[in-house]
Amino acid sequence: MELLSTNVCFEGEHRRYRHTAAALGCTMEFAVYLPPAAVGRNPRPVPALYWLSGLTCNDQNFMQKAGAQKQAARLGMAIVCPDTSPRGLGLPGEDDSYDFGTGAGFYINATEQPWAPHYRMYDYVVKELPQLVEDQLLLTDKRAISGHSMGGHGALICALKNPGRYASVSAFAPIANPSECPWGQKAFTGYLGTDRSRWEEWDATLLIPTARERLPLLVDQGTSDEFLDSQLNPDVLADACEKMHHHINLRMHRGYDHSYFFIASFIDDHLNHHAEALGLR
């Protein structure tokens, strides 16, 4: 992997890398924040939080806007931010809309043409990217996962589908039941086809009944989020959890919207939640 840039930040380092992603068949960029513990005089491997961003984002939105580095530095936690889709493949229609194709990979493995060979963001974020960064950077194999909106959906399904792989999971304003909202239906139809039975393994709410690991879910949601009722529906996820006695801490925050001002306001709580599970505090 090729180092694109380094910025010192809270005595740690924010770095951007480029590499060829085998799972996606294209060149990808990603960002890593390494806390002081991993870059200082006696550096040691640290666990990592994988952050999955929402529609239209790339690896930079979270790093620039969430204000997460201060607490990550204190805790000794790395943060890994992948991009949100393959880029620059030239597939027909890939740039036609903000909620499908480029910037909208939905963290699933596509089965429909022409997306199937490339839109495999699930394999990329669950397997290829962790293997790469754990191999080449000073990271342990302890992982936590979180994300926002489309990335909140991504974080939940990655954790629910992979018992033992993540110490903890959380989400900000996740698309909690994508099979039943316009964003999810458009993406799943395009990437997976019209057979709804094939959507189930990519929908957090539908994965809860068969989850083999009861990892507690921390979910933050703003009450003034413009997408709350039309796209996000955390209540449906909470209901599914309640039915299965799967622990969920759904926190509704009065007045907060879908922006990074919301994420910044509560990111430290999430970092602390993950730090606990990762044995950092």
Add this chain to the structure above:
Amino acid sequence: MELLSTNVCFEGEHRRYRHTAAALGCTMEFAVYLPPAAVGRNPRPVPALYWLSGLTCNDQNFMQKAGAQKQAARLGMAIVCPDTSPRGLGLPGEDDSYDFGTGAGFYINATEQPWAPHYRMYDYVVKELPQLVEDQLLLTDKRAISGHSMGGHGALICALKNPGRYASVSAFAPIANPSECPWGQKAFTGYLGTDRSRWEEWDATLLIPTARERLPLLVDQGTSDEFLDSQLNPDVLADACEKMHHHINLRMHRGYDHSYFFIASFIDDHLNHHAEALGLR
């Protein structure tokens, strides 16, 4: 003034406004962060930090990238972010370069045509904007000022030229002696003409000898800042201060660059510095 948007952030509010700026003869947008103390159930007026951004920025860069709201919320301090120049005037050449014209007002009052009637960012940030927001929002008349790069220069000259107007001043990587660097010389020649004696009142280093108020200067500078030697020259400012026994705390931070990752790393120190002077702690 017209409210463009509101985002709840750390229980306070980030707001964007549009208004017609008399000093500039155009429509301007700006951002304000109001801490919980000023928007909660028993709101009370709070003092404000004016933040002046650098070249190419608008009112949003600091609000989105500096991570300042958490500490501002705790301290009960508002933050006011103006834009960096007039916008959309259609003056010949205003959009030709990143370091002159649009996005590059340099917080001075131009005397040369065609800039003179509009490029009066000094009057705007020192007088018009504070008057407006103190009149229309829950702000006291206690003010602090800070900024980055071109905005660090702006903060220093606004404070040095206006004894009693600001409780405190600080700067990140300021253009400390603009008369002697390419950015400053280009801007001053264009806005003020070639007579260098007319530049002196807009150059922090040259203002130190006649400063009527010895407001201590807090200046943070990264040692890996790509503009340190060519454009910023904080040493020259420090020398001028030393000669006049004007207190300066110039902190050189090993490895940090010119980015917002640098600003975010030390913004809380600056907020605490201003809070002290504003009587907030």
